[in-house]
Amino acid sequence: MKLARLGDIGSEIPVIITGDATYDLRNLTADIDGHFLEGNGLDAARTALQAGSLPELASAEASRIGAAIARPSAVICIGQNYAAHAVESGSQPPTTPIIFLKTPNTVVGPNDAASIPRTSVKTDWEVELGVVIAQRASYLESPADSIHHIAGFVTANDLSERDFQLNVSGGQWSKGKSAPGFSPIGPWLVTPDEVDYKNLRLRSWVNGEARQDSSTADMIFDVDFLVWHLSQYLALEPGDVILTGTPQGVALSGRFPYLKAGDVVEIEIDGLGRQRQEFVQA
DSSP states (O other), X not given: OEEEEESSTTOOEEEEEOSSOEEEOTTXXXXXXXHHHHTTHHHHHHHHHHHTOSOBXXXXXXXXXXXXXXXXXXXXXXESOBHHHHHHXXXXXXXXXXXXXXXXXXXXXXXXXXXXXXXXXXXEOOEEEEEEEOSOBSSOSSGGGGGGGEEEXXXXXXXXEHHHHHTSSTTXXXXXXXXXXXXXXXXXXXXXXXXXXXSOXXXXXXXXXXXXXXXXXXXXXXXXXXXXHHHTTSOBOTTOEEEOOOOSOSGGGSSSOOOOTTOEEEEEETTTEEEEEEEEEO
């Protein structure tokens, strides 16, 4: 299934999107959030869709697309999870996952305008596979258990301010990752049965010029390992989002200029949809 949230900020409507129509989920849930996922909401939505009991949402085509998951309790990120990106960042590929956090209020819609922070000189793009948690995950026995705790997958842009991240960070990366709007997510939350999450093509463009082109098959630590690994150190809650790292081709590499007001970034993951952000100065 493809689930989405449509409408103005703060008034998004939960929906299912099929090839033929967009169906309103408000008879089942007020939102696509941790409470919905934890309560087996995906199964209920699938059953209602198959039964033909969901009304169509007539205004879907003209509606803003919100973040595919309502504000999570945590956005947990994996750094340098593609070997070539680690090298272009000036580091050796990690031997254990690098973890940092973004604040939940960075989560916005996939096509919302993006702000370059005040005093920023190094705002960067990062296409990433996002993993949305369905059921609490704590001390999982093995990576094979991870899939049972995953609601689905999303396209995500892990926007970053590299000067904040690396030069005025105090040794932690989150200062350069948590500006308002720095986590566009969506357009859809796609359930695992619809995608081969171990081999998805990720791409990004700036002003129409190609920047990144890789596959989740190139991850150093794959999705199942990451969910299991994280569960050994923290409890993943329903609705939480894991951003699994970006491939090579970002501005940090020195091969491309950093973003400025007026630039347009587009990112896409096969089967998970495309985003477009126009950048403005905060």
